[in-house]
Amino acid sequence: MSGPVYDRVALIGLGLIASSMFWAIRKAGLAREVVGTARSAETRETAREIGLCDRVTDTVAEAVEGADLVVLAVPVGAMGAVAEAMAPRLAPGATVTDVGSVKRAVVEAVGPHIPEGVHFIPGHPLAGTEHSGPRSGFATLFDNRWCLLVPEPGTEPEAVARLRALWEGMGAHVEEMDADHHDLVLAVTSHAPHLIAYTMVGVADDLRRVTDSEVIKYSAAGFRDFTRIAASDPTMWRDVFLTNKDATLEILGRFTEELFALQRAIRTGDGEMLHAYFTRTRAIRRGIIEAGQDTDAPDFGRVKTGA
Numbered sequence: 001m002s003g004p005v006y007d008r009v010a011l012i013g014l015g016l017i018a019s020s021m022f023w024a025i026r027k028a029g030l031a032r033e034v035v036g037t038a039r040s041a042e043t044r045e046t047a048r049e050i051g052l053c054d055r056v057t058d059t060v061a062e063a064v065e066g067a068d069l070v071v072l073a074v075p076v077g078a079m080g081a082v083a084e085a086m087a088p089r090l091a092p093g094a095t096v097t098d099v100g101s102v103k104r105a106v107v108e109a110v111g112p113h114i115p116e117g118v119h120f121i122p123g124h125p126l127a128g129t130e131h132s133g134p135r136s137g138f139a140t141l142f143d144n145r146w147c148l149l150v151p152e153p154g155t156e157p158e159a160v161a162r163l164r165a166l167w168e169g170m171g172a173h174v175e176e177m178d179a180d181h182h183d184l185v186l187a188v189t190s191h192a193p194h195l196i197a198y199t200m201v202g203v204a205d206d207l208r209r210v211t212d213s214e215v216i217k218y219s220a221a222g223f224r225d226f227t228r229i230a231a232s233d234p235t236m237w238r239d240v241f242l243t244n245k246d247a248t249l250e251i252l253g254r255f256t257e258e259l260f261a262l263q264r265a266i267r268t269g270d271g272e273m274l275h276a277y278f279t280r281t282r283a284i285r286r287g288i289i290e291a292g293q294d295t296d297a298p299d300f301g302r303v304k305t306g307a
């Protein structure tokens, strides 16, 4: 078991990611105290009831008081306002991080509110589920998953090393990355796939009226995976698309071109093209496995550590 990495951690927003962080920090003894707060009284009440956090405060200002690590775990579109509210109460030498799914927008919204003498190290754990809220977290969510940190050039290496130690203590593997590169990579691996899943489930729902619910009743495994993804939190995903607009549109443009090419191959009966295409994509999945990624559903994206 690792010793405490921080004295007092403040979790702002008590949903899936923050509650998972609390259980993981507690399990590994990574902080002496974890203080939490959430915008809604109902969430704070639930947190107190289930013992989520050592202390739950009613305001963000109270939560960050004396904390040496503050974690913003709210939807990306809410990060700037939360940062503004807490800024005057941040302790000198503290670190502020976040877990948002988009990084450039967070750097721009939060960065300007961070006072001199406070470290700001944006982050993103590549782990989640379709569930949200204070009851949805669990201690093993980050086990063997990536966490990407995007420190601005000039950030104190000791502050980055400490945050890295926290994530590693929670079971994650840490890499550093530039914010724009992060947003492009995630547009391909997470954001566009979510939009495609939302669309496919929307199409099936439209069709329900003409197929008398059969699309739902006979939904096959592939479609079920889409419905899981499409059940993800609407606020979170609205904010992801509004804040990672350029990269997502770039990937969707490419996706549409490929879709048209496949559509044409189907219409013209070009079986050779279809076969060659599917052979190439199958090889990509095999390549991921050979590169050490465990792709067994539902853990696609885990980092393989053992034999």
Ligand SMILES: NC(=O)c1ccc[n+]([C@@H]2O[C@H](COP(=O)([O-])OP(=O)(O)OC[C@H]3O[C@@H](n4cnc5c(N)ncnc54)[C@H](O)[C@@H]3O)[C@@H](O)[C@H]2O)c1
Residues within 6 Å of the ligand: 012, 013, 014, 015, 016, 017, 018, 038, 039, 040, 043, 073, 074, 075, 076, 078, 082, 099, 100, 101, 102, 124, 125, 126, 127, 128, 129, 130, 131, 132, 133, 134, 233, 236
């Ligand atoms: N869910 C995932 O799979 C996943 C994975 C990695 C990162 N993330 C990122 O983590 C962050 C939190 O996501 P989550 O899944 O824990 O969400 P969640 O919906 O489970 O929890 C969000 C929390 O933020 C609070 N909140 C919502 N709007 C707010 C506002 N305007 N002001 C203040 N607080 C507000 C909610 O009350 C709740 O406590 C998001 O930025 C998301 O992009 C999510």
Ligand SMILES: O=C(O)C(=O)C[C@]1(C(=O)O)C=C[C@@H](O)C=C1
Residues within 6 Å of the ligand: 100, 101, 125, 126, 127, 128, 129, 130, 189, 190, 191, 229, 301
């Ligand atoms: O497993 C899921 O449910 C997820 O969608 C998790 C997922 C992803 O796309 O992999 C979703 C958003 C995040 O920012 C990180 C992880």
